[in-house]
Amino acid sequence: xxxxxxxxxxxxxxxxxxxxxxxxxxxxxxxxxxxxxxxxxxxxxxxxxxxxxxxxxxxxxxxxxxxxxxxxxxxxxxxxxxxxxxxxxxxxxxxxxxxxxxxxxxxxxxxxxxxxxxxxxxxxxxxxxxxxxxxxxxxxxxxxxxxxxxxxxxxxxxxxxxxxxxxxxxxxxxxxxxxxxxxxxxxxxxxxxxxxxxxxxxxxxxxxxxxxxxxxxxxxxxxxxxxxxxxxxxxxxxx
Ligand code: 13P
Numbered sequence: 001x002x003x004x005x006x007x008x009x010x011x012x013x014x015x016x017x018x019x020x021x022x023x024x025x026x027x028x029x030x031x032x033x034x035x036x037x038x039x040x041x042x043x044x045x046x047x048x049x050x051x052x053x054x055x056x057x058x059x060x061x062x063x064x065x066x067x068x069x070x071x072x073x074x075x076x077x078x079x080x081x082x083x084x085x086x087x088x089x090x091x092x093x094x095x096x097x098x099x100x101x102x103x104x105x106x107x108x109x110x111x112x113x114x115x116x117x118x119x120x121x122x123x124x125x126x127x128x129x130x131x132x133x134x135x136x137x138x139x140x141x142x143x144x145x146x147x148x149x150x151x152x153x154x155x156x157x158x159x160x161x162x163x164x165x166x167x168x169x170x171x172x173x174x175x176x177x178x179x180x181x182x183x184x185x186x187x188x189x190x191x192x193x194x195x196x197x198x199x200x201x202x203x204x205x206x207x208x209x210x211x212x213x214x215x216x217x218x219x220x221x222x223x224x225x226x227x228x229x230x231x232x233x234x235x236x237x238x239x
Pocket of ligand 1: 008026076088120121164166167168200201202203219222223
């Protein structure tokens with residue numbers, strides 16, 4: 001079964017770096033990987049190979065109108081975007097995105113036939129006070145409020161514990177396994193349906209093999225920024 005790999009390029013590359021990145025990555029094809037590359041909005045059209053899907057890192061929930069600086073799901077779909085990352089912890093913390101805003105963004109994407117990569121995850125304080133289960137349940141139930149079960153096939157949940165993002169400290173295989181199973185059980189209980197669940201947070205060449213063993217794929221930040229290094233990681237997942 002193919003594994004999902006999301007490369008979240010965040011705001012990390014300049015135009016010239018993206019030109020190099022694309023020229024390297026476009027030469028590769030991974031039979032057992034569903035690769036989704038998520039560059040900055042302004043670089044999306046530079047990603048032009050059929051070997052991967054292209055995702056955006058954010059979206060606004062209105063369709064068209066006086067919303068200075070925003071980009072809608074309809075506009076993204078028009079230029080060939082097939083996925084949008086919604087609810088990344090950087091957006092929740094820096095831009096105050098709530099579960100209710102996230103819910104509106106998910107609906108806007110699904111209405112425009114764009115698939116959603118919904119990010120959830122507890123922070124360190126919540127983990128230390130044994131609130132992980134409650135936090136994950138609330139994030140899922142509020143983000144997916146009113147979503148039809150039939151739409152779960154258009155949603156990937158990315159479990160990204162906040163304290164593991166960008167730190168070099170991924171969770172252990174056992175921790176990932178139990179939290180992924182918990183997330184899948186909430187989806188099953190609420191929607192009577194399955195959903196792909198992937199892990200993100202300091203994934204690298206050393207830990208990728210263990211991690212993909214216990215989930216449907218990985219979401220990669222830092223290690224996806226260097227095309228050559230990312231290809232090595234993709235080759236490990238592809239095996
Ligand atoms: P890192 O891989 O840099 O820890 O980032 C993870 C992430 O935020 C992916 O969305």
